[in-house]
Amino acid sequence: MSTTTLKLPDDLKERIAAVAADAGKTPHAFMVDALAAQTALAERRRAFVDAAVRAEQDVAEYGVVYDADAVFCYLQDTLAGKRARRPKAVKL
Template sequence: MMMITLHLPEGMSSRIARAAAETGSLPHDFIVQAITEKTERAEAKSGLHALAQQRYEGFLESGESIAWADIRTYLQLRLNGQEAAQPSARKWRR
């Protein structure tokens, strides 16, 4: 376990204490949970960016993609409980 000292802005300590009390936790636990949630969001965002970059590079390499109109039609049919063939990728012209 690592120990970190935080210098909080004026009034933040009392705000944390109130919020922790309202959630039935201790200020320490409240802070740890807040840091955990923020870290998990940052990691998830980073993962999404990496996936988007990977897919974009795949598109640049293959030149193939599925048109948004085809995807939208497919999704609308599926949401309405209808059968729909999955749209296929096609080569894009510049």
């Protein structure tokens, strides 16, 4: 494990100490958890954006899409146990 130094404004350091104590954690543990959570969030956001870019490229290349309302209705009916008609792909 490596050491990293953070220079925090005094008011932020006090706020972290207070919420960490309320959570039953040390300020260090609170900051490590916060950094881990923000890193995971940023990674999920990046994966989402990457998937959207790939989808946009697929649409540009193949020109095939599904109507969102039709897909939503299909999923609702399927989850409700109803017989559902699968949506058809539409060429742009």
